[in-house]
Amino acid sequence: MLDDRKLAVLRAIVEDYVSTNEPVGSKALAERHNLKVSPATVRNDMAALEEQGYITQPHTSAGRVPTDKGYRLFVDRLSQVKPLSKAERRAIETFLAGAVDLDDVVMRTVRLLAQLTRQVAVVQYPTLTRSTVRHVELVPLTDRRVMLVLITNMGRVEQRVIELPEVVEDHRIAHMRGLLNECLDGCGLSSVPELVSDLPQRLPIDERPALATILSVLLETLVERHDEKIVFAGAANLAGADFSVGLREVLEALEEQVVLMRLLGETSPDTPSALTVRIGSENAYTGLRGTSVVATGYGQGDNQLARLGVLGPTRMDYPVTMGAVRAVARYVSQILAAS
Amino acid sequence: MLDDRKLAVLRAIVEDYVSTNEPVGSKALAERHNLKVSPATVRNDMAALEEQGYITQPHTSAGRVPTDKGYRLFVDRLSQVKPLSKAERRAIETFLAGAVDLDDVVMRTVRLLAQLTRQVAVVQYPTLTRSTVRHVELVPLTDRRVMLVLITNMGRVEQRVIELPEVVEDHRIAHMRGLLNECLDGCGLSSVPELVSDLPQRLPIDERPALATILSVLLETLVERHDEKIVFAGAANLAGADFSVGLREVLEALEEQVVLMRLLGETSPDTPSALTVRIGSENAYTGLRGTSVVATGYGQGDNQLARLGVLGPTRMDYPVTMGAVRAVARYVSQILAAS
DNA sequence: ACTTGGCACTCGGGAACACAGAGTGCTAGG
DNA sequence: CCTAGCACTCTGTGTTCCCGAGTGCCAAGT
Numbered sequence: 001m002l003d004d005r006k007l008a009v010l011r012a013i014v015e016d017y018v019s020t021n022e023p024v025g026s027k028a029l030a031e032r033h034n035l036k037v038s039p040a041t042v043r044n045d046m047a048a049l050e051e052q053g054y055i056t057q058p059h060t061s062a063g064r065v066p067t068d069k070g071y072r073l074f075v076d077r078l079s080q081v082k083p084l085s086k087a088e089r090r091a092i093e094t095f096l097a098g099a100v101d102l103d104d105v106v107m108r109t110v111r112l113l114a115q116l117t118r119q120v121a122v123v124q125y126p127t128l129t130r131s132t133v134r135h136v137e138l139v140p141l142t143d144r145r146v147m148l149v150l151i152t153n154m155g156r157v158e159q160r161v162i163e164l165p166e167v168v169e170d171h172r173i174a175h176m177r178g179l180l181n182e183c184l185d186g187c188g189l190s191s192v193p194e195l196v197s198d199l200p201q202r203l204p205i206d207e208r209p210a211l212a213t214i215l216s217v218l219l220e221t222l223v224e225r226h227d228e229k230i231v232f233a234g235a236a237n238l239a240g241a242d243f244s245v246g247l248r249e250v251l252e253a254l255e256e257q258v259v260l261m262r263l264l265g266e267t268s269p270d271t272p273s274a275l276t277v278r279i280g281s282e283n284a285y286t287g288l289r290g291t292s293v294v295a296t297g298y299g300q301g302d303n304q305l306a307r308l309g310v311l312g313p314t315r316m317d318y319p320v321t322m323g324a325v326r327a328v329a330r331y332v333s334q335i336l337a338a339s
Numbered sequence: 340m341l342d343d344r345k346l347a348v349l350r351a352i353v354e355d356y357v358s359t360n361e362p363v364g365s366k367a368l369a370e371r372h373n374l375k376v377s378p379a380t381v382r383n384d385m386a387a388l389e390e391q392g393y394i395t396q397p398h399t400s401a402g403r404v405p406t407d408k409g410y411r412l413f414v415d416r417l418s419q420v421k422p423l424s425k426a427e428r429r430a431i432e433t434f435l436a437g438a439v440d441l442d443d444v445v446m447r448t449v450r451l452l453a454q455l456t457r458q459v460a461v462v463q464y465p466t467l468t469r470s471t472v473r474h475v476e477l478v479p480l481t482d483r484r485v486m487l488v489l490i491t492n493m494g495r496v497e498q499r500v501i502e503l504p505e506v507v508e509d510h511r512i513a514h515m516r517g518l519l520n521e522c523l524d525g526c527g528l529s530s531v532p533e534l535v536s537d538l539p540q541r542l543p544i545d546e547r548p549a550l551a552t553i554l555s556v557l558l559e560t561l562v563e564r565h566d567e568k569i570v571f572a573g574a575a576n577l578a579g580a581d582f583s584v585g586l587r588e589v590l591e592a593l594e595e596q597v598v599l600m601r602l603l604g605e606t607s608p609d610t611p612s613a614l615t616v617r618i619g620s621e622n623a624y625t626g627l628r629g630t631s632v633v634a635t636g637y638g639q640g641d642n643q644l645a646r647l648g649v650l651g652p653t654r655m656d657y658p659v660t661m662g663a664v665r666a667v668a669r670y671v672s673q674i675l676a677a678s
Numbered sequence: 679a680c681t682t683g684g685c686a687c688t689c690g691g692g693a694a695c696a697c698a699g700a701g702t703g704c705t706a707g708g
Numbered sequence: 709c710c711t712a713g714c715a716c717t718c719t720g721t722g723t724t725c726c727c728g729a730g731t732g733c734c735a736a737g738t
Binding site: 053100101134135137139141147151155157160162233235236240246252255 | 490
Binding site: 023025026027028039044046047057060061062063133 | 729730731732
């Protein structure tokens with residue numbers, strides 16, 4: 001049904017269209033790629049490809065343009081991820097190595113990725129779920145207020161100001177802090193809820209309300225924030241590209257954390273480090289027809305922390321983009337593991 | 340030289356042009372604003388205004404458009420800041436009140452401002468300089484590493500991982516922590532350098548290198564980060580507007596922290612809470628000809644913390660924008676003061 | 679059976695052109 | 709000093725026309 005040559009034609013169409021941004025015709029195609037057949041033959045193949053929905057023509061008597069389905073086939077079977085150059089790798093490494101804290105790592109990563117791919121980069125903050133508690137700190141602010149600071153092994157710091165139901169003396173706060181650390185130090189965040197469940201029992205009854213308040217805020221911090229935070233960079237790269245849909249929609253989507261989350265998608269449980277590519281209409285988000293998302297999880301091995309990726313027009317250089325995303329994910333995983 | 344009527348004409352031109360986005364002609368102008376003079380008279384005034392550089396015509400026989408100089412005059416003398424509606428104020432208040440920590444305050448502020456003005460909002464994180472130390476925490480990670488956490492009275496938290504020059508036992512770290520807190524608690528950040536200068540003297544000589552390392556990181560944190568962080572939101576609002584210069588340049592500028600800083604400008608020392616308006620070429624940044632910036636400082640009274648503002652096309656509704664910026668600055672100041 | 683050259687056809691995009699409409703500057707009169 | 713009238717100058721739009729790239733199909737060639 002689709003012999004080798006037809007596939008070669010499709011590949012050629014995708015490559016040419018990506019590089020020129022113009023519908024590609026049979027003649028130019030037969031010349032530039034040495035297909036060793038005449039334009040007429042190419043036309044026949046094109047007709048077949050169009051028949052099956054891999055390509056389409058904007059108007060009668062214009063060249064062909066790949067459809068989403070065409071890109072899909074290209075990505076799945078016709079292309080291979082293009083590794084970065086030595087120089088690029090070195091650049092990544094040194095750039096990321098300069099990071100000073102978690103915020104900085106994420107910031108640098110997203111900028112790097114945007115610059116490397118010349119598209120919009122999106123990076124999700126490492127999930128708290130898989131992290132462990134490094135330290136819990138309770139800082140008295142006033143006699144009715146404390147600040148809760150939670151430090152995880154990833155270097156992530158969460159902070160909340162807590163209004164206590166009653167006045168609690170400082171040394172009592174210190175005691176609670178000791179209790180919390182003793183109980184939680186080194187434990188996985190996911191196990192925190194059960195670990196703290198019997199803590200109130202170990203305090204005199206008049207201190208329990210305060211502790212309960214603190215604990216409820218602690219738990220809230222864990223569930224609420226655990227993977228909400230997402231940043232993007234490289235919006236300027238959208239300026240040149242033209243989407244089938246307006247630029248405005250894309251920018252709006254980028255500012256909606258929820259939409260971004262959905263775009264990055266979920267790490268597939270079986271092959272967590274695989275690249276995910278969503279092409280155009282596969283995104284099933286109306287504002288983003290015409291854009292593709294290349295994403296992957298990052299983190300060490302089976303300990304996937306979160307996801308990162310880029311967003312760009314469907315007409316993108318998939319092999320290069322995929323290479324960059326994969327490489328950056330690897331390096332940032334290393335950096336995080338080392339800290 | 341510029342009598343009242345000419346000023347009225349200029350005001351009318353600015354208002355009409357802002358609302359219609361089309362060069363405004365003498366006839367339409369004489370009708371819509373009841374100037375009680377004929378178009379011909381208006382034309383004479385226009386000629387005078389053009390003569391002096393307040394307005395210009397895109398091409399012969401088109402209407403007039405305000406120049407940067409024209410907008411400047413309008414802002415300085417012809418307009419007054421438009422206060423927000425009751426409903427809007429209430430909305431601001433409730434929206435900001437829901438903030439849970441400093442990050443959240445800033446995030447909400449910038450989004451709110453973007454939504455309110457329908458332009459790009461820019462908010463600088465509160466400067467550390469004016470804050471005081473609430474608490475310093477040293478958390479041992481490994482035997483050669485500690486995490487330094489600095490909590491300020493504004494709720495801001497800075498964190499750094501420190502590589503120690505030698506192994507230091509945990510109780511020694513705890514001791515240093517006590518020393519630091521005892522020395523710094525409640526002190527202004529700007530006085531930290533001198534306060535810690537003699538700390539090493541108070542430790543046995545073999546612990547001094549470790550403390551020195553910690554202190555150097557602490558000081559570094561203070562000077563490096565103190566006002567670097569800036570966020571923006573509402574980039575989607577740029578999509579509709581047309582700048583004399585490309586959209587790309589504007590987006591690029593927005594992603595450069597340094598440029599943003601310069602755009603927001605500095606709080607004038609004498610009237611710190613005044614609104615600053617920079618119109619078009621006044622920005623003296625080549626990529627942003629065609630954009631204006633309305634900014635102001637925020638913070639309580641004389642304790643100015645940082646700046647916030649919006650960026651949009653020179654053709655913007657200055658009275659409304661200025662009203663929104665001022666209002667948001669006030670509310671966020673309140674919120675921060677209360678926490 | 680597939681490939682190839684030839685040929686008529688289609689359609690988008692650019693150039694040339696005319697034209698209506700909005701706006702101006704100028705001048706003369708109130 | 710304001711106003712009315714008038715001639716002039718543009719831009720933007722719509723129309724027409726034509727070129728060329730590209731196609732589909734058919735018949736001939738391998």
